[in-house]
Amino acid sequence: MLTEKIKALKIEKDAVILAHYYQTGDVQDIADYVGDSLELSRIAAATDKKMIVFCGVNFMAETAKILSPDKKVLLPVEKAGCPMAMMINKKRLEDYRRANPERIVVCYVNSYAEVKALSDVCVTSSNAEKIVKHFRDKKMLYIPDKNLGSYVKKKYNLDMELWPGYCHVHNNLNLADVEKAREEHPDALFLVHPEAPLAVIEQADFVGSTKGIIEYASASDKKRFIIGTEQGILHPLKKNNPDKEFFPLSTRMTCYNMKYTTLEDVYNALLNETHEITIDPEIQKAAKKSLDLMLELS
Ligand code: SF4
Known part of the structure; x- marks a missing residue:
């Protein structure tokens, strides 16, 4: 059976398998750890295994490599990317920084290494509130997610500019979806x-x-x-709470990039040690500073 073969190879290669909550259920079930970006970053930073197989999208595997540069980090499906992370790049951020040197750049972890390297601090959706509160007296730029940025900006009344990026899975949601779901499930919490x-x-x-x-x-x-x-979260929700019912707000909440990885890909990644993440050492060092500050403050 494929799952048995993966388990055996994992021991042979001294590997740990990490999976994001948005992966498919069977990939989550084979992983040693399932979590969100913050939890998985912490595990990647602390692991004593030689190899990390990251079942997620490329910025997540890059984050693991930044935090554990001496480990071999593998992304089972090379094309698994994040459209939001691609909405900002080094050149555009350099230009912004030159024009706005007074602003602290707060970088959502859903970004590429060269963007993290140009930022002052990283955040995840778990710790964004805590970290922006730490800098609340400063002028800030939040990259690249305008929605998470708007949320913390309004909640804490911050002097914060917002990069116009977004996650298409979440940005698609609207008030009509909420109205419909509330009508269908009037006793449910949203x-x-x-x-x-x-x-x-x-x-x-x-x-x-x-x-x-x-x-x-x-x-x-x-x-x-x-x-x-994203609907991948329904797997751990149902698994942990068999006595409760969960209804997706919309049927459109699928991240196709998160769904590329199959058990076969995990097996092949372990067997052939593909696709290895590499990062320029200067970029790795600079990006690690922003991630280390996040881990220290969160
Ligand atoms: S769910 Fe959104 S933010 Fe997460 S990987 Fe997919 S597109 Fe990127």
Whole structure:
């Protein structure tokens, strides 16, 4: 069986398998750790394994490599990328920094290494609030997600400029989706990810990262929840809460990049040690500073 072969190869290669909550259920089930960006970053930074197989998209595997430069980090599917991370690049950020030297650049972890390297601090959806509060007296630029940026900007009344990027999965959500879901499930609580538009976030009973949503639903004494984030999260939600019901806010919440990875790809990555992530050492060092500051402040 493929899962048995993966387990055996993992031991032989001294590897750890990490999977994001948005991966398919069978990939989540084969992983040693399933988590959101913050949890997986912490695990990547602390692991004593020689090899990390990152089941997610490329900026996540890059983050693992930045934090653990001496490990071999593999991304099972090379083309698994993040459209939002591609909405900013080094040149455009350099130009912005030159024109606005007074602004602290707060960089969502959903970005590439060369962008992190030009930033002052990274954040994830789990720790963004805590970290921007730390810099609340400073002028800031938030990159690249305008929605998460708008949410923290409004909540803490910050002097913050917003890069016009977005995650298409969450940015697609709208008030009609909320109205319809509330009508269909009037007794359910509505939990949403902060990458959704502000108007949608303002309708929610709880706003949090993927991990935050899982913890909130698991701890709640309510039984029914409308979920406003990528549908991969339904797997751990149902697994951890067999007595509760979860309804996706919309049927459009699929990140195709997150769904590319199959068990076969995980097996092939381990067997052939592909596709290895490499990062220029200067970029790695500079990007690590922004990530280390995030881990220190969160
Ligand atoms: S869910 Fe959105 S932010 Fe996450 S990888 Fe997919 S496109 Fe990027």
